[in-house]
Amino acid sequence: MKDIQEQQWVEAAQSGDQAAFESLVHLYEKRVLALTGRMCRNPEDAAEAAQEAFLAAWQGLASFRGESSFSTWLYRLASNACVDLLRREGRRRAAAGPSLNDEELNLDVADPAPSPQEAAERRELRQQIETGLQSLSPEHRQVLILREMHQLSYDEIAQVLQLDIGTVKSRISRGRKQLRNFLLCSGNFSVPAASKEAGREG
Structure with a gap:
């Protein structure tokens, strides 16, 4: 049901329905900010990159053909916005989450009750x-x-x-x-x- 609603919002937004696009923003803003926050580290930069991503989404909706999911497309815009911002400002910083959860790095820091x-x-x-x-x-x-x-x-x-x-x-x-x-x-x-x-x- 959620996917159907999302598709309806996408199609309405493509026709110029700003309210439908705002619904998509509300649906994905936390996930987009989580991505930009980890890429940019600085909260102001993360917010700027997220804003650029949603602006690019609004401007590019007419060319969105649904070959990938809307969320995949939005991740692409957000990720590219972060890289562009980092390149413009010459920043080479990053933020890590609670852990990388990477078996190759063998980092095990997920015990819920550490001493x-x-x-x-x-x-x-x-x-x-x-x-x-x-x-x-x-x-x-x-x-x-x-x-x-x-x-x-x-x-x-x-x-x-x-x-x-x-x-x-x-x-x-x-x-x-x-x-x-x-x-x-x-x-x-x-x-x-x-x-x-x-x-x-x-």
């Missing part, structure tokens, strides 16, 4: 992840955020960013390796015993 020492260690790890992400290019940070924080599949990321899947996998692999190396050098990450297998894409 004070464990909580302090996790805060330090998150800070190190954030610092490590700062060193990545916007393109590498972009794919890691979509993959690890928003849990998009490789195919979905390829659609969002309009890249071939080989490029997506390559960027994710390189980004993970760079981040892992940073954590190794900072002393906040130890290589598991089966690390020889970690380089393989699953």
